[in-house]
Amino acid sequence: MTEITDITRPQGIDRFILYWGDMGSQWGVNRSVAQVHALLYLAPEPMHAEQIAHALGIARSNVSNSLKELVAWRLIRRVPIAGDRREHFAAEVDLWEMALRIAQGRREREIDPAKLAIAECVALAQGDASVDPVAMQRLTEMQRFLDETTHWYDQMRDVPTSQLKRLLGLGDKVIRLLKFAGANKK
Structure with missing residues (x-):
């Protein structure tokens, strides 16, 4: 199971991200893709790739591939943030x-x-x-x-x-x- 290195989140949030990743792999979805989705789904604000990589303890390249897949599924979208050139992402929450x-x-x-x-x-x-x-x-x-x-x-x-x-x-x-x-x- 992918380790989540950011221990500052509540245990229930970390558990959900790990569980969603595990469920994703059972549904035929890459575990990292599912964990990125779970993190963004619960995130109160859009996040950029570096934040996601740090929060989940996964490689930036893995995050990039996961984001591309989630955008293709239309489960997340790019969100422009004024004054920041990095791409930020937010999940569909409905x-x-x-x-x-x-x-x-x-x-x-x-x-x-x-x-x-x-x-x-x-x-x-x-x-x-x-x-x-x-x-x-x-x-x-x-x-x-x-x-x-x-x-x-x-x-x-x-x-x-x-x-x-x-x-x-x-x-x-x-x-x-x-x-x-x-x-x-x-």
């Missing part, structure tokens, strides 16, 4: 916006290429009489699943945050409604 940006980035980097690959596999398998019908069924089910989930995502992406919060708050009510609707179809 959790809903952050989650939507992460979801969009993951879709672009992972889901969309998977959809294309599965579509190609289905097309090749459909033209091959030697493909077992069970395998063909499973490929088409996977393709349908990816199509349905990305369609759902596209619909939800445009729903205002206030309505998404209301929708999540309906949890048990939606489940009861679905059970009720299913029972009436029998």
Whole structure:
């Protein structure tokens, strides 16, 4: 685990930064990138790269690479500071916006290429009489699943945050409604 050398922060803050870094590595994100994100997310003011490197005890080059990645994900932004030529950075602090940006980035980097690959596999398998019908069924089910989930995502992406919060708050009510609707179809 990357050591955090600035011991002047409260223990809960340091623990969050370490935890976020650990969680990032479990999600396939470089630990340092996740720790830089956590530090900036909690920072009350924008920070420059040297401050970040000192606070986290990581190399300046590692910080620079982490900042580039976080800017590309649009999880942080450059913030001009009057009288200072260094680049300063601040994190997106709206959790809903952050989650939507992460979801969009993951879709672009992972889901969309998977959809294309599965579509190609289905097309090749459909033209091959030697493909077992069970395998063909499973490929088409996977393709349908990816199509349905990305369609759902596209619909939800445009729903205002206030309505998404209301929708999540309906949890048990939606489940009861679905059970009720299913029972009436029998």
